[in-house]
Amino acid sequence: MTDTLNGKPHPAPRFVSARDVAELAGVSRSAVSRAFTPGASVAPETREKIMAAAGRLGYQVNDLARGLLANRSRIVGLVATKPEVGFRAHLTAALAAVLIRRGSVPVLINAGETDEETEAAQRTLFGHRAEAVIVLSGSPPSSFIELARSNGLPLVAIGREAPEIDLIQTDNAAAARVLAAAFVEAGHKRLAFAGSESGTPAIVEREQAFVAEATRLGADVAVARGPDTDYAGGLLAAERLFTTRERPSAVFAVNDLVAFALIDHLKGRLGLRIPENVAVVGFDDLPEAAWLGYRLTTFRQDPLDLAEQAVALLENRAAEPSAAPVSLRIEARLMIRDTFRPVADGAPAS
Incomplete structure (x- = not known):
């Protein structure tokens, strides 16, 4: 033939x-x-x-044929909205590496942004009889979680709230409170939060905790949100924050992509110096954060650590399907570089 x-x-x-x-x-x-x-x-x-x-x-x-005979596909679905953006891209890569190492077959499912895209993604995932599902941060619809549960699949959610399933979350609130206190201790009284209208759980948690703690400590806090947590959204948030007469002297950006846009706007468009005129801190510690053009102080989320923890939860859930749901909170460590240094910091830049 x-x-x-x-x-x-x-x-x-x-x-x-x-x-x-x-x-x-x-x-x-x-x-x-x-x-x-x-x-x-x-x-x-x-x-x-x-x-x-x-x-x-x-x-x-032929693992596919073996899986069909054993009624076990070894496919683990990685469900995310915009998996190519920012930290989710690095987390997806880490999850794929850990899953392949254990003999699983990772399949990336882009949940999409329309009902048609979501339905197509669901057909792909559950039509191929995935044996487990990991739902990443972002905004995949809860229908993925409900379908996985109704099909009896081990399920882990990373960076989002979901009832009665295994969860892994970065401690966003603790990091935000630490930063608010560090800004105030360094003498900053007019603070700002550069956020996003996407409204994902992690985004909301960082904003609410930062604003509440900064206000409690007596600082003024301005909030500006771009449409999404990407570079374009960060530019819009930066424009909104720095068009007023009373500009903030320190800004917490909801993630590194927003922080990069903020830095470029402040330096390239307004001619301001960082951190002399404005201190900037991000979240995620993307590889670009250490680049010479940014040297961004930021909170680190370790994608490999999150991936290993997620896969361990899947294995535990497969071994004990009726065990109580597990919820893990992982600390985000402040990586101190050049865009802000806390008063107590005496260590060299990371």
Whole structure:
């Protein structure tokens, strides 16, 4: 059987099969299957011949076929809205690496922003019989969580609230309170929060905790929000904060992308110096935060740590389906660079 491309015949793709390995090794097809099944009984000399033949032919076990036979796909769905943006991109990459390491098949499901996109994403995820689901921060609809629960799948949510499931959350409120106190201690009395109208749980928590603590400590706090937590949204928030006569002297940006936009606006458009005129702190510690053009002081979320914790929760849930839900709170560590230094800091820049 052939396909045609530009009028020329091409052979249809054909994977090396277990039968090919069996013929080359001079053993039965079942012996090949046992050799590639952990714990199955096969004589050492037979296994050696099979592995030599498999290596020569380039044979790989068909995990898809095995999953169908065992009614277990090994697929773990990673559900996110705008997974390519900011910290979610790094968290998705870390989750994929950890899942592959344990023998799972990560499948990224972009939940989309319309009802049609959401329905298509749900069909893809549950039509392929995923064995577990991880819902990332952002705003994937709760319908993904409800479908996973109704299908009895182990489920972990990262960076969002959800009832009666396993959760991992960065302690956004604690970080925001620490920063508000550090700003006030450094002598800043007019503060600002550069946020987002996206209204995700992490965004709301950072804003509310920062405003409440700064107000409690006697500072004035201005809040400006862009439409989203991206660079364009950060530019709009920056414009709104710095068009008034009484400009803030310190700003907490809801994430690093917003902080980058804020810094570029202050330096490139207004000619201000950072931190001499305005102190800026972000959240996430993206790799770009350490670049010479930013040297951003920011709170670090470790994507690999979050990924490992999430996969551990999945494994625990698979082992004990009826156990009580687990909720983990992970500290965000302040990475001190050049855009703000707390009064008590005596260490060199990170």
